[in-house]
Amino acid sequence: MENLIANFNYVIVVILMMIGLWSMLAQKNLIKKCIGMAIFQTGIILFFISIGAKRGAKVPILTGDEAPVVEQLANPLTQILMLTAIVVGVATLGMALALAQKIYRQHASFDEDEILENQRK
């Protein structure tokens, strides 16, 4: 239990990912799938950011001339990785939405089952 509280953020990460994964796989609506995908991605970003956080650290921007103290600045590396992940995420989301619009133009529906029925005809 002690461990659970000290690592509360990881628990939240896992919950967010379960929500995202569930809606990517189980939801029938394409837009909901897209939103689920975005939530899954934010879960992962949260994971990386929280492993790079330091207790009592400042933002990783140096001020003044004194030499930087490693313990007092948050980890920049995980932040870079996640900047990349965010941008990749929005690119994927945009593309998914474009495909969804195109599918809607064909089938007049966002419902996966209905689209599959349409395709079988």
Added chain:
Amino acid sequence: MLLALLRAVKGPTVIDRLVAINVIGTKSIVLLLFAGILFGQLEMFVDIALGYGLLNYIVSIAASRYYQHRRCLEPEPPAGREAQS
């Protein structure tokens, strides 16, 4: 903020949702600056707060524009109101 979320979920009108989300956005800016004070590096957080406010404005405009086009600035039809949770 929870109260605003409740309005956003329940509707019943889109105006409620728009205003609720705007309230959440504004509160977030305050919280962001609060975080900046806690860090003792307020100047770093002002930039983000500014960007945040601008983007929040655009989202609100886009959303209201959507409703304006759809001419549905009235209580939504029952189909759209089945909010759960």
Added chain:
Amino acid sequence: MTEQLPIIVILGPLLAAILSAFAAWFRPKWSHPLVVLGLAVSCAAALKLVFIVAGEGAQNYWLGGWGNQAHDYVVGIQITVDSLNTLLLAAVSGIALLTALYAKRLVDAELAGRQRYFYALFSLLVTGLLGIGITGDIFNLYVFMEIAALSSYVLIACGKGRAYMAAFNYLIMGTMGACLYLLGVGFIFVKTGTLNIDDVSTLLPALGQAQALFVGFVLILLGAWAKMAFFPFHGWLPNAYAHAPTASAAVLAPLATKVAVYAMLRIMVTVYSIDYILDSPGIQSVVLLLSSIAIVVGSFFSLTQTNLKLIACYFVVSEIGYMVGGAWLANGPGLTGAMYHVVADAAMTSALFMAVGCIVYRLGQAQLNDLQGAFFKMPVTMAAFVVTMAALIGVPPTCGFFSKWYLIQGAAQAGVWHFVAALLLSSLVKAIILFRIVEIGYNRVPHPAVEGNPAIPRNEAPLSMLIPTVAMALGLIALGLATSPLVNTIISKALPDGLAP
């Protein structure tokens, strides 16, 4: 200049894509030659690297000059060409070059008016695949994976009709795979604190059997499997590739899945180690069982299809089972077979899709029943097709025989008999399909050479498509004949210590 070769492999197609995106608005005709030029540069560099690696060993390159000169660990991004990936790089860039030449006519015919960015996206896809092959940084691999994935979604969606839904499903599956991979990277990163593959592999043994590392390993595997359409995740592949434009399928089917298999091999062999796999025997037997099922399922569905494109897609599904199974046998011959099969299967699938593309180009579609008299209409294409099928079945002088030989040897050594049975079954199924096609295409119409029968007009595919197809089919035989030098000088060096023969 040779020390810059690794980056040139990537830069060729990347710059070609950017220039081709410019050319698309001013001189649309230039975008194809530009891409061919970029791929040719990359292919030349990759071939040169094969010889350098065979002679001198692994080549490292530090982007931005940030090596480990200033620190115990690499602080920048490293790209590496070693004996595990050099053949793959040469195969990917070579096949991509041939496919680019081959695709011109198909694109003009199938995508008329919509091909503005086709070549740019084609080139970016190849950039992504080459990048996955060459990078020495597990996060950089994720970014390359997304580049390849995003461009392949568009290449698939260029097809009409059902292609959009197929692309959407692929997008959901592919993003899930990439996210799982990224999460796995996160779990490794938590325990090691570095992303460089070499540094991770030196740090990992000291950490032993930590649960976080195990979870990370499984997550990365799941991610790679979703990307490569391994058995429980194979649902997206046949739809996506069968409804994609033929030109896109000809580059995606041979390369995209193989590169994902390579990524899995890299994680298994270099980042973790074979000992790690042998220490967790439960998952080994599960994976072997899954790969046998994948082979059987792929073969079974390929028997039930009547469309040549779909048959070829299910072949891809079953071939994935070969490679994953071979890798998880975790012994010398099995790993050799898997590494060799990655290259051989890329070539075989490419030849297969090229031949199918020629048939589609002339006959309009690829239903089996439309093939009547195809052997007389397009004899050269069908000859290439038969050679390719022979390679897939595993007839001796072709490369397919040798990879299967190593795989069966490895399975026998490990005593995994269901895998041997699945391999033989899949050969049998492919032979049945080949005979069915010969029966329809050759026997079902009256033989035109016999007096009194109607002559069947020759209607061969255009030369710009025929030459790459034939070259690829001949390449299968050449690759088969070159097996022993390749295995001895390169692949055997990639095997972990203790497993080399």
Added chain:
Amino acid sequence: MMPSLPIWQFDLPLLVLVVLFAVVALSIRNLMGAAIVFGAYSFMMCLIWAGMGAVDVAFTEAAVGAGVSTVFIVSTIYNTSATMKRRPGGMAFKLFIGVVVTVAGGFLLSALPDFPDWGDPNSPVNATVAPYYITHSIPDTHVPNLVTSVLADYRGFDTLLETVVVFIACIGIYSILRIEPARTSIDETDEEIAAPASYDPTDSLIVRQASRFMVPFMQLFALYVIAHGHYSPGGGFQGGVILGASLILLAVSFDLKFLLSRWREKSLMLLVATGVGLYAAVGLACLFMGGNFLDYGTLDAVLPGKQDMARSHGILLVEIGVGITVMFSMLAIHINLASNGRLERGL
């Protein structure tokens, strides 16, 4: 062992709130509501990251995740439909997926005891490679914002590829939506796609004047964000997105035609490629000056200053490239998504 600083108490309730928002965004049945709640979810996330000291990530999330992607979702719904059909059945499948996901979650949680404590400064992540960046950024690159220096220099290759990803998204969405605007039968007759509004929505004087007044300031602010990225949070991505958003604001508050009369589509798409091209060209220049790809240090012959200053200027150059690409691709993606690829009228 609970974290000791107030900043951590600040995060805990937010984390719970975020999960709540995620659940709400997925369970709300009106898609428009879902999109709006999702936007709020992203804003919450941004707060959390600011709380963990990741200001640049928070900035990017506010600009990209919350702002622009919400606009994208809204414009997609605008072109399609916001209602969800309720269908019977399918519960077994949902339950099955639920079980699978729960098992997966349990598997992930099994690694929990292995993790270092939240915020431990001596965990491997914080103690292996990261200290190098913190101590060497100033001597190596003369950039006080560590995020900028790592982003554009130490891991500059990642950033080049990230720009390429944005570029792919832009030309990909163009290829999917814009080319072949075939009109199927359901295209225009669909009641869901509203007929032209009964009055011209661009009549809204307040919105129009307010936006017109705001745009130059937004652009000025965005240029400051790009140029000042060496010293404060921000950089090419954030600035580029805000620049793009300022133009999106014009498109939304006036209409698409107004925007396209100023920016032709061709020049948009060419500028997107120009940005990536600039980044790659800086890298190539390093190659020709005798260094490795993206080794800005070798540019000291042409750029003012010594090696560290050359790196600093190189970073500025590539940030400008990133800014150009991001700005125009966000705009190009928006105009295609908002008008369903027809560029006639739209959100």
